[in-house]
Amino acid sequence: MDELGSRALCRWDELADPATRGFILASELGGYEIFIVRSGEQIFAYRNHCPHTGAPLDWQPDQFLDVDKMFIQCAFHGALFRIEDGYCVRGPCTGQSLESVPVRLENGLVVLGDPV
Numbered sequence: 001m002d003e004l005g006s007r008a009l010c011r012w013d014e015l016a017d018p019a020t021r022g023f024i025l026a027s028e029l030g031g032y033e034i035f036i037v038r039s040g041e042q043i044f045a046y047r048n049h050c051p052h053t054g055a056p057l058d059w060q061p062d063q064f065l066d067v068d069k070m071f072i073q074c075a076f077h078g079a080l081f082r083i084e085d086g087y088c089v090r091g092p093c094t095g096q097s098l099e100s101v102p103v104r105l106e107n108g109l110v111v112l113g114d115p116v
């Protein structure tokens with residue numbers, strides 16, 4: 001994962017479709033892991049924290065999707081989450097959701113934060 005201190009995470013055009021990528025954001029508590037998901041022309045971001053146990057979701061660095069690339073999948077017990085809203089549709093935390101992180105596209109960059 002990349003260690004980032006700024007609000008720009010990466011360039012949009014370097015992301016495949018679909019693509020996921022993890023980041024560690026600097027924080028007063030030492031680091032805050034998030035990941036982004038490109039799906040078509042949309043971008044989503046979530047905290048890398050499974051609602052089941054709090055474990056990170058990725059099974060390899062930057063790998064957050066299931067084999068069919070239709071859902072976000074937790075590496076620990078296989079929970080499946082919708083890409084568009086992080087809602088768990090199958091697994092031990094069904095009905096719970098990933099914690100979303102505001103993210104947007106700006107001048108070809110994926111940027112943290114709400115639209116300005």
Ligand code: FES
Nearest residue numbers: 050052074077079
């Ligand atoms: S830790 Fe994610 S499904 Fe159990």
